[in-house]
Amino acid sequence: MKVIEAMRIALRALAANKLRSILTMLGIIIGVGAVIALMSIGRGVEKYVTDQFAGLGSNLLFIAPGQISEGPPTLRANPVKSLTLADMNAVGDRSLAPHVSAVAADFQTRATVERNGKSVSVQASATTPSYPLVRSWKTTTGSYFSQLDSDERQRVVLLGADTYKDLFPNGDYPVDQTVQVNGMNFRVIGVMEGKGGGPGGNLDKSIFLPLTTAQDRLFKQKNPNGEYKISVIYASIDDADNIPLAQEEISQLMRERRGVQYLDQDDFSIISQNDLIAVFGDILGALTIFLGAIAAISLLVGGIGIMNIMLVSVTERTREIGLRKAVGAKRADVLIQFLIEAMALAAVGGIIGVTLGWGLARLVSTLFGEFQAVVGADAVITSLVVATAVGLFFGIFPAYRASRLNPIDALRYE
Amino acid sequence: MASRNNGETPVVSLRDIKKIYQMGDVEVRALRGVDIDIFAGEVVAIMGPSGSGKSTLMNIVGCLDVPSEGAYELDGQDVSRLKDDQLAAIRNHKIGFVFQSFNLLPRTTALANVELPLIYGGIGGRQRRQRAEDALRLVGLGDRLDHKPNELSGGQQQRVAIARALVNDPSMILADEPTGNLDTKTSVEIMELFQRLNEERGITIVFVTHNPETAEYCHRVVRVRDGLVESDERQTATAGIYAHGALHGAVNGHAPIAVKEKGV
Ligand SMILES: Nc1ncnc2c1ncn2[C@@H]1O[C@H](COP(=O)(O)OP(=O)(O)OP(=O)(O)O)[C@@H](O)[C@H]1O
Numbered sequence: 168m169k170v171i172e173a174m175r176i177a178l179r180a181l182a183a184n185k186l187r188s189i190l191t192m193l194g195i196i197i198g199v200g201a202v203i204a205l206m207s208i209g210r211g212v213e214k215y216v217t218d219q220f221a222g223l224g225s226n227l228l229f230i231a232p233g234q235i236s237e238g239p240p241t242l243r244a245n246p247v248k249s250l251t252l253a254d255m256n257a258v259g260d261r262s263l264a265p266h267v268s269a270v271a272a273d274f275q276t277r278a279t280v281e282r283n284g285k286s287v288s289v290q291a292s293a294t295t296p297s298y299p300l301v302r303s304w305k306t307t308t309g310s311y312f313s314q315l316d317s318d319e320r321q322r323v324v325l326l327g328a329d330t331y332k333d334l335f336p337n338g339d340y341p342v343d344q345t346v347q348v349n350g351m352n353f354r355v356i357g358v359m360e361g362k363g364g365g366p367g368g369n370l371d372k373s374i375f376l377p378l379t380t381a382q383d384r385l386f387k388q389k390n391p392n393g394e395y396k397i398s399v400i401y402a403s404i405d406d407a408d409n410i411p412l413a414q415e416e417i418s419q420l421m422r423e424r425r426g427v428q429y430l431d432q433d434d435f436s437i438i439s440q441n442d443l444i445a446v447f448g449d450i451l452g453a454l455t456i457f458l459g460a461i462a463a464i465s466l467l468v469g470g471i472g473i474m475n476i477m478l479v480s481v482t483e484r485t486r487e488i489g490l491r492k493a494v495g496a497k498r499a500d501v502l503i504q505f506l507i508e509a510m511a512l513a514a515v516g517g518i519i520g521v522t523l524g525w526g527l528a529r530l531v532s533t534l535f536g537e538f539q540a541v542v543g544a545d546a547v548i549t550s551l552v553v554a555t556a557v558g559l560f561f562g563i564f565p566a567y568r569a570s571r572l573n574p575i576d577a578l579r580y581e
Numbered sequence: 582m583a584s585r586n587n588g589e590t591p592v593v594s595l596r597d598i599k600k601i602y603q604m605g606d607v608e609v610r611a612l613r614g615v616d617i618d619i620f621a622g623e624v625v626a627i628m629g630p631s632g633s634g635k636s637t638l639m640n641i642v643g644c645l646d647v648p649s650e651g652a653y654e655l656d657g658q659d660v661s662r663l664k665d666d667q668l669a670a671i672r673n674h675k676i677g678f679v680f681q682s683f684n685l686l687p688r689t690t691a692l693a694n695v696e697l698p699l700i701y702g703g704i705g706g707r708q709r710r711q712r713a714e715d716a717l718r719l720v721g722l723g724d725r726l727d728h729k730p731n732e733l734s735g736g737q738q739q740r741v742a743i744a745r746a747l748v749n750d751p752s753m754i755l756a757d758e759p760t761g762n763l764d765t766k767t768s769v770e771i772m773e774l775f776q777r778l779n780e781e782r783g784i785t786i787v788f789v790t791h792n793p794e795t796a797e798y799c800h801r802v803v804r805v806r807d808g809l810v811e812s813d814e815r816q817t818a819t820a821g822i823y824a825h826g827a828l829h830g831a832v833n834g835h836a837p838i839a840v841k842e843k844g845v
């Protein structure tokens with residue numbers, strides 16, 4: 168009853184000074200707006216990336232040379248012992264690693280592809296024939312090269328979806344057309360299904376060729392023993408539940424093969440999809456802390472703005488306060504009136520901020536199309552509650568001052 | 582004078598009231614021992630030179646302030662040692678204030694201004710609106726309910742203030758120079774209104790005034806000097822004083838001749 172009256176009085180006072188009220192709310196509006204927008208975009212990105220990782224296949228392990236924590240191989244002081252086809256075959260051997268159902272090898276480098284004088288720079292993946300099976304990736308046109316193609320070191324190539332569009336802008340049938348990879352003629356035998364961007368770059372801007380052909384004729388990346396170098400081994404695990412077990416098996420096997428001494432660290436990494444998601448989760452966690460800091464600072468600034476305006480308002484309305492007290496307002500009545508005014512300022516600012524942030528998030532997701540911003544109810548409720556609490560906190564001092572005014576002095580105030 | 586009031590309890594009973602302000606090292610003795618009884622239905626003028634302590638006295642009588650020393654009984658209740666919030670409740674129920682500068686809430690309708698004491702009295706809804714409307718009708722502003730102060734003349738604004746003072750059915754109305762900001766003609770109208778409220782409804786009214794003509798409307802004139810009551814005179818209420826002739830006299834600058842009787 169009394170509170171409803173106080174709310175009515177407070178809202179009337181705010182409406183009487185619209186411009187000032189809006190300016191006062193600005194800190195809260197910007198703070199809440201920024202947090203809602205960034206949080207929604209962050210969640211959208213998170214969902215998008217998680218979906219991408221999920222697209223990798225949940226029971227896939229990546230085996231790469233060196234420790235990923237040491238950064239990319241090219242930046243390291245000590246050259247890293249590369250992986251070889253023999254490593255891949257060992258991992259794929261059921262008697263050595265019983266939970267691995269299939270393996271593939273991939274050597275990645277940059278290459279230039281040309282056709283009819285049009286040239287594009289792409290990522291070249293030189294793989295074993297098992298690659299599409301392990302990555303659960305299909306072709307839209309033609310088919311992946313066979314074991315025979317590989318054994319015969321055929322100069323055949325498959326194009327990623329985007330590479331196809333770049334080289335065949337008219338949509339010509341690509342199979343049996345010739346393209347030049349780093350100046351050497353290759354016969355196109357297929358086009359891969361579009362996958363979109365993902366971790367490790369846009370796979371659609373790639374080409375795929377047999378590892379044997381590539382390392383014997385094109386890139387000639389072999390280790391001192393004459394074995395093909397490999398960037399990554401993919402291992403399919405028979406069941407997602409067996410991933411930790413398989414990781415252990417592969418680790419044992421690789422340590423033995425690579426002669427890693429007892430107590431020494433692995434000189435290779437075995438990464439699961441969950442590991443990648445966890446790394447990404449850490450990045451998001453840092454982002455969230457950063458957002459929290461922005462929110463805290465802007466809410467603090469907004470709160471101080473509210474306190475400032477409320478102090479001005481109390482001074483301006485000294486006579487009003489005196490009169491209210493003269494006709495019977497108790498301290499609590501005046502206190503509640505000004506507290507509600509401060510909270511209403513903050514809450515209305517919060518609502519405007521949420522609307523603004525939501526609009527911004529929508530705008531960003533329409534502009535970038537790739538992901539959908541997710542405005543969570545929890546984010547909205549939390550920011551409104553926090554904004555109102557900020558109003559309450561910073562309203563306490565001005566409201567307390569108003570409630571303690573002596574009616575005689577207040578009525579005499581000019 | 583005992584016969585006049587038949588031994589009934591006074592509305593206001595002040596006994597040896599002192600008010601001392603401490604200004605650094607200096608003591609300002611604004612009131613130095615005031616005894617006054619005011620009875621129901623009386624209209625009292627408090628007069629005196631500037632700085633004599635009139636407003637200080639009114640503030641204590643109006644429960645806006647408490648005396649440094651002395652006893653104050655309002656309607657038989659000792660109110661001289663009450664806390665802020667208790668005083669606020671007493672003001673809400675028993676006292677109506679009218680100020681020299683009206684003190685209406687700006688940008689707020691006459692009706693809402695008059696409703697203010699009822700809000701703090703915890704009276705809501707239809708009853709509140711009804712009582713505020715009745716009070717505004719009583720002061721002759723039944724057709725100005727939704728006007729804001731800046732849409733009203735000075736006299737009308739003071740009528741709204743009077744309605745606000747009346748709306749809670751107080752034991753008395755206190756008015757510190759209520760006509761101080763009004764021209765002569767409007768002052769007469771306002772005094773006429775006070776007089777009517779007193780005659781028709783028996784409301785007790787205490788004025789502070791510098792204007793001897795205003796004092797002519799009162800039953801009793803208390804003169805204050807240097808924080809003490811200098812004189813307390815009852816004016817024999819002859820019919821003429823309250824008659825229209827007297828009012829016209831006041832307007833024309835001819836103060837009606839009051840028959841004075843020395844107070845006790
Ligand atoms: N809050 C205060 N602090 C200190 N001194 C005060 C305070 N209020 C009033 N006084 C002093 O008390 C004395 C009486 O003041 P008061 O306001 O009651 O006079 P008044 O009779 O109403 O004068 P006026 O006719 O000018 O309104 C003055 O000397 C004044 O300076």
Ligand SMILES: [Mg+2]
Pocket residue numbers: 635636637
């Ligand atoms: Mg005064």
